Amino acid sequence: MSSLLTLLGTTFVAIYAFYLLTVTWTKKRLSAEAAQRHGCKPIPTVSSWDPVFGFDTFINIRKADFAGCRSEAYRTLHKTYGPTFLMKSLGVFELQTSQPENIQAICTSNFNEFGVGPMRGTIGAPFLGRGIFTEDGEFWKHSRALVRPTFSRAEIADLGNFDRHVARFLALIPKDGSTFDLLPLSKKLFLDTSTEFLFGESTECLDPDPHFETDEFMQAFDRSLLGLALLLITGPFRWPLYLDPYWKKAYTKVHAFVDKHVERALEKKSRPEKEIPGSKRYVLLEEMTKTTQDPYDLRMQILNVFFPARDTAAIAFADAIFELARHPLEWTKLRTEVSKIEPDQALTFQFLHSLKFTKAIIEETLRLHPAASRIGRTSLRDSILPKGGGPDGQSPIFVPKGIVVEMDLYTVQRDTSIWGEDADEFKPDRWTKSGRTLWEAKWQYEPFLGGIRMCPAQNQVLTQLAFLLVRFAQEFKTLENRDEILEYFEVITMTVESKNGVKIAVKPVE
């Protein structure tokens, strides 16, 4: 027993000494290079009683997680240490930045110096393989090229199909003024539409008859996500988690589900049907089979699109209703805009984009509740970012190879120096006021990120959200909040959603 304790103690001391050396070495690099290059200045560092592993910082962030306010915890750190700062969490140096100039540099001029891998690629490999979400460089370019044309055509073509699912969704909402949670229903709607668009076959979750296979797939997907999230937060201590048999079982089930769709798409490719003009439905997996017929490649490529697609748009719609239910005046303004739409007006892509207030609600919702509140990158080589150094945070900073950089969209989109003292308030009119548009606010507002790696589904999602808001406001005359808790508490998996759901009651238009 005592020899085991001695062994464990020695191992811990050895690991601690190793990390102490790496910390000292990285700190030395940060300051020595910073002094010399391009006027770089030192970056503020979060003070910690454990400068090697940063256990205390890690624990504080986990506490905020349990309290449902992780994004606010980071914002508070920004208030204390400045818009860009360094912290140590479980032995990993993380550079947190909320400066638009740095976000712009990472997404544009310094794009090749920052990658999602090896951080994302290596960690998610057994589950997600290689694809648009996990890769950098040439493989990412190839993956991006696979999806780009389909997204730009689908955003215009598929609203009729979306309407079919929306009608089912609206029919399931209780019309007697009783309380219900909109969030799970919204998730079902977007799962049905996104699986139809991605795989060619809808999960049909809104169907009153339960689909056993879909439930199993979603449970397995959630378990796979949990495994991935644990790998991400446990940093250098993650390796034993790769042996977790439940994780392996879960992602194997997900793979089997996707493989059936891959098989069907390949089968369809081998027996092309005659196309009726105007009836073309864009299915991403089927479009992908034109470029590759390797079943493994297709499985991972489509999973890499499903991964960021799952739930994001559903949460955005639910968040908009969360806010509208708490802001009756804004709900009335939405209904006023929607009531002016002629009954025979088709809700086309172009028409929806002309609805100023509807669009403003979506913009304001995504400002307060970005689906990806912090987006990580790893510096693939030494780099310089334009801001964050010195006492005022306005000097350039040196970022050595291997540092994890997190772009804090939540903090920048609530920064009072950019948005004013009312930055925390839901005020869609800040977007309708002349002089302030989404496009002018670039890099201070990036819920879909910017540059060549921005979300390829942005236009499709914005159009679907506008369509759904219009149909919702046409269908219901009243919208009431039924949650005693008015604040937004978060639960974060890969995206951020309301911990308490979206409890509301509605009454239909007579």
Ligand code: HEM
């Ligand atoms: C409100 C809804 C959505 C928001 C706010 C959103 C936001 C984002 C953001 C911020 C990124 C960048 C992540 C990163 O680089 O680490 C991203 C990437 C991506 N999103 Fe979305 N997204 C949404 C919905 C969707 C949907 C519905 C799809 C697919 C149908 C989708 C597909 C993708 C893909 C494939 C990427 C990876 C792009 C690349 O790395 O080149 N997203 N999204």
